[in-house]
Amino acid sequence: MYARLLLFHLPQRVEVLGRLWDAVAPGGQLLVQDYDLRSVSTLPQPDWGRELLRVLTGAFGAAGADVCAGTRLPQLFAQAGIGTPDGTDVACRIEPLATGRIIMESTFRSLLPTALAYGITTQERAAAALASIDRDATRFPDRPVLWPLLIGAWKRKGQA
Numbered sequence: 001m002y003a004r005l006l007l008f009h010l011p012q013r014v015e016v017l018g019r020l021w022d023a024v025a026p027g028g029q030l031l032v033q034d035y036d037l038r039s040v041s042t043l044p045q046p047d048w049g050r051e052l053l054r055v056l057t058g059a060f061g062a063a064g065a066d067v068c069a070g071t072r073l074p075q076l077f078a079q080a081g082i083g084t085p086d087g088t089d090v091a092c093r094i095e096p097l098a099t100g101r102i103i104m105e106s107t108f109r110s111l112l113p114t115a116l117a118y119g120i121t122t123q124e125r126a127a128a129a130l131a132s133i134d135r136d137a138t139r140f141p142d143r144p145v146l147w148p149l150l151i152g153a154w155k156r157k158g159q160a
Helices: 013-023 047-062 073-079 097-117 123-139
Strands: 002-004 029-036 087-091 094-096 144-146 149-156
Touching (some): 013 029, 013 073, 047 097, 047 123, 073 149, 094 097, 097 123, 097 144
Parallel strands (some): 002 029
Antiparallel strands (some): 029 149
């Protein structure tokens, strides 16, 4: 059984993980991958990078997402009665700001209505951040962008 970026979005993480485990056949495996957004950054980290991360984590959190779900996977496995994972892995993507800006801007824009509704940011701050991303992507196209960490945990179910 495989689930990717599922628990991040659900408030009933432990219950869902328990149901996934119940669906695993004896001898089968459960592999779950989820994000930890706290790594999203550029080097050096400009003011707009801090604003971007603040809005992303705030808006996702306001919508009920767990922005640290990936890091919590071992804890969630234990809470769901699965036990300690057999293993974990962390992967991340690094790309230049010239192309990485697309996912950053798209995600920021998609969360903007939630961020505005919850008072996480204002139209003015959001516009300034987007303009700064655009400016820096032109001035510093090779600046590295670190995406969210994609963390996986897996467990094999014993034979019946």
